[in-house]
Amino acid sequence: MPAADAAPRRVLVVDDSRMQRRILSAQLARSGYEVIEAGNAEEALAICAVNAPDIVLSDWMMPGMSGLDFCRAFREMPRKGYGYFVLLTSKTDKNEVAQGLESGADDFLAKPISGEELRARLSAGERILTMERQLQEKNRLLSSALGELQGLYDVIDRDLTEACKLQQSLVRERYRSFGTAQVSLMLRPSGHVGGDLVGFFPINAHRVALFGLDVAGHGITSALMTARLAGYLSGATPEQNIALVPASYGHCDARPPAELAAYLNRLVLAEMQTDSYFTLIYADVDLVSGRVELVQAGHPYPAIQRASGAVEYLGDGGLPVGLIEGAEYETVTARLNPGDRLFLMSDGITEAAAADANLLGEERLAEIIEAAAGLRGEAFLNAVYEKIDRFAGGELADDVSGVLFEFDEMRGLLA
Numbered sequence: 001m002p003a004a005d006a007a008p009r010r011v012l013v014v015d016d017s018r019m020q021r022r023i024l025s026a027q028l029a030r031s032g033y034e035v036i037e038a039g040n041a042e043e044a045l046a047i048c049a050v051n052a053p054d055i056v057l058s059d060w061m062m063p064g065m066s067g068l069d070f071c072r073a074f075r076e077m078p079r080k081g082y083g084y085f086v087l088l089t090s091k092t093d094k095n096e097v098a099q100g101l102e103s104g105a106d107d108f109l110a111k112p113i114s115g116e117e118l119r120a121r122l123s124a125g126e127r128i129l130t131m132e133r134q135l136q137e138k139n140r141l142l143s144s145a146l147g148e149l150q151g152l153y154d155v156i157d158r159d160l161t162e163a164c165k166l167q168q169s170l171v172r173e174r175y176r177s178f179g180t181a182q183v184s185l186m187l188r189p190s191g192h193v194g195g196d197l198v199g200f201f202p203i204n205a206h207r208v209a210l211f212g213l214d215v216a217g218h219g220i221t222s223a224l225m226t227a228r229l230a231g232y233l234s235g236a237t238p239e240q241n242i243a244l245v246p247a248s249y250g251h252c253d254a255r256p257p258a259e260l261a262a263y264l265n266r267l268v269l270a271e272m273q274t275d276s277y278f279t280l281i282y283a284d285v286d287l288v289s290g291r292v293e294l295v296q297a298g299h300p301y302p303a304i305q306r307a308s309g310a311v312e313y314l315g316d317g318g319l320p321v322g323l324i325e326g327a328e329y330e331t332v333t334a335r336l337n338p339g340d341r342l343f344l345m346s347d348g349i350t351e352a353a354a355a356d357a358n359l360l361g362e363e364r365l366a367e368i369i370e371a372a373a374g375l376r377g378e379a380f381l382n383a384v385y386e387k388i389d390r391f392a393g394g395e396l397a398d399d400v401s402g403v404l405f406e407f408d409e410m411r412g413l414l415a
Contacts, residue, residue: 008034009126012053014044014070015088016062024057027115031122041065045073052079055125057109060089060100068103075104082132084125088113171199172236175377178208180287184404186381195222195278196346196399201235201243203254208285209233209243210403212299212344215278216320225276232264242267243282257282257295261321261329268322277322281344283405290336290407295329297321300350301362307339309373311366336407343369343405348398352388360391380404 011033013024018039025035036053038044040062047053056074060067071085087105089096097108106128107121174185185198195215202208211233215222232242238252243260247253255263261280268277279298285291294302298320301313314334319327336342345365352360365388372383381404389396 008032009054009129010034010036010051011055011057011122012036012038012044012047014038014041014056014058014062014067016040016059020059024113024118027118028122031119033122041067041070041073044070045077048074048077048083052077053083054081054129055084055086055122057086057088060087068100068105071100071103071105081136082129084129086121086125171197173200176200178202178287181208181285181405181407182377183208183210184377184381184406186378186385186400186402186404188385188400190348190396190399195226196348196401197226197230198344198401198403199230199233199235200403201233201238201241203244203284204247204252206286206288207254208287208405209254209282210285210342210344210405211280211282212346212401212403213278213280213321214299214346214348214399214401215276217276221276225278229278232267254284256331257284257293258329258331261295261297261318262327265321265323265325265327265329269325277320279320279347281403283342283344285336285342285405285407290338290340292334292336292342293331294334295331297329298323300345300347303343303345303362303366303369304334304336305341305343305369305373307337309370311369313362313366336405338407341404341406344403346399346401348396348400349384349388349402351398352392352396352400354391355393360388364391376406377404 011028013021013028013035015021015024016039021037021039025037028035036047036051038047041058042065044056044058058067058070067087067089071087074083074085085105086107086109087100088109088111089100090111100108106125109118109121171185171187176183183200185200187196187198189196195217196213198212200208200210213226213229215225215229231240234241238244242263243254244252245255260282264280281294281296281299281302283292283294283302294314295318296302296315297318301315303311303313305311315332316330318329350360350362350365368384368387371387372380375383381402384402385400388400
């Protein structure tokens with residue numbers, strides 16, 4: 001029976017017997033259906049093309065096109081929703097019934113037709129049509145929701161693309177020569193925006209500071225915290241740079257690396273009011289003597305590549321910044337000789353994972369650095385990145401960043 005609050009289902013009765021059509025039509029009308037009649041399959045197809053029925057009751061054996069052929073043609077017709085097709089037949093052979101189902105029939109009614117059985121079969125058809133229409137409505141709503149989500153995603157994607165440009169602009173200078181040395185930077189987020197940041201700034205005419213930091217997590221939250229931290233270590237505004245302190249005769253000095261890490265730790269815990277923390281590598285390098293003082297606060301071990309090509313790692317680890325109140329940090333010292341270089345990298349490099357889940361690690365990274373011993377500056381950084389990306393199968397899951405300091409022959413000091 002059609003639902004009382006829904007439009008009546010349209011039923012097409014197809015039979016070459018006028019009497020049989022009248023009997024079926026009367027039964028259907030009493031049950032609340034809208035009934036259309038056709039005396040043959042050809043007439044029925046013309047009706048279906050103009051006024052598609054919800055349910056078809058068709059005799060199997062008719063002159064001209066049979067009910068079976070009509071069913072096949074009915075299934076090939078374009079229509080918005082599903083049409084439930086019932087064959088009326090006296091056939092009971094299993095092979096013939098299977099043939100009817102393969103031709104697209106949903107059900108069978110044996111002649112002579114019982115009113116109770118007709119109502120039962122149509123009730124089954126009603127349930128299928130109701131479920132099909134409910135599914136259509138749900139699909140429509142889902143498509144509409146997906147369309148809205150796609151629109152929102154497009155807006156967010158455009159915003160994130162612009163945010164990526166802004167984040168890249170935090171690294172104002174990717175290369176600088178200091179006369180006795182040169183610094184090159186690499187910053188490649190794994191997504192639109194990331195939590196890595198690298199940079200450098202002059203401390204005075206004889207010293208330069210290098211840093212890399214990695215905010216825990218990915219995405220917008222990490223990027224916002226990275227932007228905040230960039231202001232603390234900005235070379236563009238030395239008066240706001242917390243690493244720098246005034247010295248005598250108007251010169252600048254810098255906090256010892258371990259003291260800077262402790263200061264940042266207190267600052268983050270007291271002012272930022274966030275659960276985020278970050279790892280830090282910060283080095284104070286003397287451009288004349290090659291002396292390096294650095295702090296490793298949870299960041300991967302920095303590497304020194306000697307002029308011979310050999311690679312050695314510095315540091316003993318250390319706690320991340322902003323994680324534990326009162327954390328203590330240690331300053332590590334080293335010396336660069338002419339021809340040596342210092343490479344500070346994020347864990348996106350050392351923890352790059354291959355398809356078998358094995359991590360790159362310090363040993364493989366040393367091999368990559370040694371293989372690139374003849375390259376300098378950006379060419380070196382690009383070669384390292386390409387080999388790491390190849391190791392990970394082009395699926396780097398974390399941001400990749402690095403600072404390369406190359407100590408050359410002493411050709412004079414920065415003016």
